[in-house]
Amino acid sequence: MREASRDRAKAFLTLLPSIILVAVFVYGFIGNTIWTSMTDWGGSGALATEPVKNFIGLDNYVDLFTGFLGGGFRQDLVNAVYYSIMLLAGAVGLGMFIAILLDRKPKGEDVLRTIFLYPMSLSFIVSGTIWRWLLAPQGGVNVLPAYAGFKPLDFAWLSSTGAILEFNWQNLFQVLLYAAAFVMIMVGLWGVRRDPRRAVLRWIGPGAAAGLLVWLFGDLLPQALFMEETHGFNLATLGIIMATIWQYSGYTMALYLAGFNGISQDLRDAAMLDGASEAGYYRHVAIPMLKPITISAVIILSHISLKMFDLIFAMTGPDNAQTGHPALTMYLTTFRANDFARGAAIAIVLFMIAALFIVPYLVSQYRQRRRG
Amino acid sequence: MAHVELRKVVKRFGSVEVVHGIDLDIRDNEFLVLVGPSGCGKSTVLRMIAGLEPISGGEVFIGDRMVNHVSPKDRNVAMVFQNYALYPHMTVRYNMGFSLKMSGKSRDEIAAKVDEVAGILELGPYLDRKPSELSGGQRQRVAMGRAMVRKPDVFLFDEPLSNLDAQLRTQMRLELRKMHMRLMTTTIYVTHDQIEAMTLADRIVILKDGLIQQVGTPIEVFEKPANVFVARFIGNPPMNILKGTFKVIDGRRCVAAGKSVFPVPAGGDSLGDGDPVLIGIRPDAIKMGDRIEKLPKEWLCRGEVVVSEILGGHSHLEIVVDGENELLAEVEGRVVAHPGEIVPIGFEFDRMVLFDPETKEAIR
Numbered sequence: 001m002r003e004a005s006r007d008r009a010k011a012f013l014t015l016l017p018s019i020i021l022v023a024v025f026v027y028g029f030i031g032n033t034i035w036t037s038m039t040d041w042g043g044s045g046a047l048a049t050e051p052v053k054n055f056i057g058l059d060n061y062v063d064l065f066t067g068f069l070g071g072g073f074r075q076d077l078v079n080a081v082y083y084s085i086m087l088l089a090g091a092v093g094l095g096m097f098i099a100i101l102l103d104r105k106p107k108g109e110d111v112l113r114t115i116f117l118y119p120m121s122l123s124f125i126v127s128g129t130i131w132r133w134l135l136a137p138q139g140g141v142n143v144l145p146a147y148a149g150f151k152p153l154d155f156a157w158l159s160s161t162g163a164i165l166e167f168n169w170q171n172l173f174q175v176l177l178y179a180a181a182f183v184m185i186m187v188g189l190w191g192v193r194r195d196p197r198r199a200v201l202r203w204i205g206p207g208a209a210a211g212l213l214v215w216l217f218g219d220l221l222p223q224a225l226f227m228e229e230t231h232g233f234n235l236a237t238l239g240i241i242m243a244t245i246w247q248y249s250g251y252t253m254a255l256y257l258a259g260f261n262g263i264s265q266d267l268r269d270a271a272m273l274d275g276a277s278e279a280g281y282y283r284h285v286a287i288p289m290l291k292p293i294t295i296s297a298v299i300i301l302s303h304i305s306l307k308m309f310d311l312i313f314a315m316t317g318p319d320n321a322q323t324g325h326p327a328l329t330m331y332l333t334t335f336r337a338n339d340f341a342r343g344a345a346i347a348i349v350l351f352m353i354a355a356l357f358i359v360p361y362l363v364s365q366y367r368q369r370r371r372g
Numbered sequence: 373m374a375h376v377e378l379r380k381v382v383k384r385f386g387s388v389e390v391v392h393g394i395d396l397d398i399r400d401n402e403f404l405v406l407v408g409p410s411g412c413g414k415s416t417v418l419r420m421i422a423g424l425e426p427i428s429g430g431e432v433f434i435g436d437r438m439v440n441h442v443s444p445k446d447r448n449v450a451m452v453f454q455n456y457a458l459y460p461h462m463t464v465r466y467n468m469g470f471s472l473k474m475s476g477k478s479r480d481e482i483a484a485k486v487d488e489v490a491g492i493l494e495l496g497p498y499l500d501r502k503p504s505e506l507s508g509g510q511r512q513r514v515a516m517g518r519a520m521v522r523k524p525d526v527f528l529f530d531e532p533l534s535n536l537d538a539q540l541r542t543q544m545r546l547e548l549r550k551m552h553m554r555l556m557t558t559t560i561y562v563t564h565d566q567i568e569a570m571t572l573a574d575r576i577v578i579l580k581d582g583l584i585q586q587v588g589t590p591i592e593v594f595e596k597p598a599n600v601f602v603a604r605f606i607g608n609p610p611m612n613i614l615k616g617t618f619k620v621i622d623g624r625r626c627v628a629a630g631k632s633v634f635p636v637p638a639g640g641d642s643l644g645d646g647d648p649v650l651i652g653i654r655p656d657a658i659k660m661g662d663r664i665e666k667l668p669k670e671w672l673c674r675g676e677v678v679v680s681e682i683l684g685g686h687s688h689l690e691i692v693v694d695g696e697n698e699l700l701a702e703v704e705g706r707v708v709a710h711p712g713e714i715v716p717i718g719f720e721f722d723r724m725v726l727f728d729p730e731t732k733e734a735i736r
Contacts, residue, residue: 271459274445
């Protein structure tokens with residue numbers, strides 16, 4: 001008994017330095033940032049030795065989301081959402097596709113694997129510069145069709161002002177509710193074959209009802225802004241999305257390839273004998289088995305997309321409003337405009353969004369471990 | 373239901389030939405066991421029949437169809453793997469219904485089929501569990517169920533019981549036999565365990581180094597092994613093999629091994645006086661106690677017990693005859709013999725097998 005408690009004390013002492021460091025440098029600083037975001041630290045006296053910091057509550061946040069001057073940040077946020085979705089779909093989809101091709105052991109598989117993984121090893125600044133050249137208006141991608149005898153493209157990859165899927169920020173609540181309804185219906189449709197009753201009662205029904213209610217009574221919802229302000233998917237971010245997918249599909253490929261290699265040959269044989277085609281094997285056996293890998297990839301990539309900074313900086317510079325990103329705006333607001341409180345508020349918003357992805361994952365992991 | 377035929381089937385991995393032109397005819401409804409030591413090519417033969425391994429030469433027929441170039445999924449065979457190969461992310465229900473789903477059956481049809489087979493295999497309570505939540509024996513039954521729901525032409529088993537403990541293995545062996553009696557589907561079963569082979573098979577095929585050594589019923593391969601390899605491989609403890617010489621003494625045909633002289637009641641017609649032979653005597657053809665009373669007088673002698681292993685139902689004794697020939701005997705458990713004791717023993721010489729010492733083939 002005494003031995004056990006001594007062991008525990010030793011373990012605690014060993015861990016203590018890292019506990020203290022993490023407590024101060026991670027959680028302490030998060031706390032400090034939260035505190036800063038609730039002050040008015042900024043403006044002309046921000047860099048004084050003893051700057052004035054008054055507690056102003058959530059004013060900075062309210063201003064970011066509903067203020068007259070917050071439009072840029074709101075577009076950045078919308079950009080980040082589209083960017084994340086497209087990056088996830090692109091990098092996971094493409095990585096999985098390449099992994100499936102390589103899993104069939106074509107000639108030169110090892111060389112190809114290195115080639116596909118190589119972009120991962122480049123820094124974002126390097127790949128950003130390369131893609132900036134590739135997407136230049138009069139060079140690279142745009143002149144490719146000319147080699148095949150077609151008219152060269154004239155799309156301004158990084159400076160287009162076009163936007164699609166636009167919505168009015170005033171209707172933010174409606175849009176969010178529609179999105180939630182859409183997600184619920186999709187989840188329901190996905191599970192309808194397994195358990196139709198549950199899918200309808202729990203997902204499709206409520207989802208459709210929510211959608212219908214918003215459609216009928218959406219006007220009664222409070223407006224998020226006092227004026228009309230449209231935001232959408234800026235076409236200028238397409239180039240950045242392409243570059244990120246290029247850089248990260250090799251990484252997801254490596255994840256999936258390792259997973260595929262870990263599946264026993266017997267399972268593949270069993271699926272073949274059960275009548276599954278190659279596609280059927282991947283669809284029904286291999287990819288569902290690699291769900292943990294998909295989840296990890298989604299978490300890691302969603303992180304990366306939320307804090308993306310250097311690639312955008314290298315491709316379009318820091319001040320291109322079309323391709324803005326919250327992380328970039330956070331830096332500019334904090335260190336160029338010296339508006340520390342507002343920068344801290346942006347940081348906390350990003351932190352919360354990241355938590356949205358990670359906390360459910362951690363909770364499910366924790367539950368699984370407790371069950372196992 | 374279908375018969376399976378292998379004609380001159382060859383398998384090469386690169387430049388190494390592992391199966392050397394096998395001919396085999398497996399009858400409709402038959403339970404055929406391929407047995408042999410590891411590396412003999414038995415699993416490769418099975419995988420070639422399943423279509424999981426391309427055939428390097430020769431032809432494989434399932435029914436009347438040559439299937440050399442038919443993909444596994446179109447051969448209508450079902451296979452049970454050594455490690456079960458259940459889909460870990462699917463429940464038992466989905467594991468069993470997967471092949472039906474792949475063949476486009478309706479959901480009701482799949483459910484009916486799965487429920488029926490689950491009933492037979494007593495898997496009903498486990499249908500909604502994942503394989504990781506099942507015991508080894510239950511997983512084995514799911515793997516069998518998965519094969520059964522399809523009503524395949526041929527069942528293929530690749531050492532399906534080798535991951536189970538001894539007791540469960542005996543039980544599953546019985547279940548397999550019952551399943552075959554119920555379904556009467558042509559079955560090809562690979563094992564390295566000769567007890568499984570003996571208990572399950574209608575016919576046994578003994579393979580060694582990619583060549584068929586013998587095909588026959590369990591009794592045939594046990595009593596009339598085609599060569600020394602089969603004689604030693606089938607039966608536990610293995611057959612005693614003594615070096616000897618064929619002799620004709622006073623007009624009576626016999627074999628001499630050192631000082632011992634054993635009569636040859638039948639067979640070996642081609643042998644002449646002085647021909648060298650290998651003498652094969654099954655341990656259970658050596659009798660002791662009251663069992664020797666029924667044997668002819670000239671089949672009896674005395675031997676010294678060197679080691680005795682008492683197993684309950686029967687005992688294994690190492691006996692030295694005439695001071696030089698060591699023989700392993702399997703006698704009834706009631707027979708008590710102590711090391712050092714000299715005891716009367718009898719031989720069932722009508723079960724003796726003679727082999728050519730050069731070719732190691734049996735002399736009929």
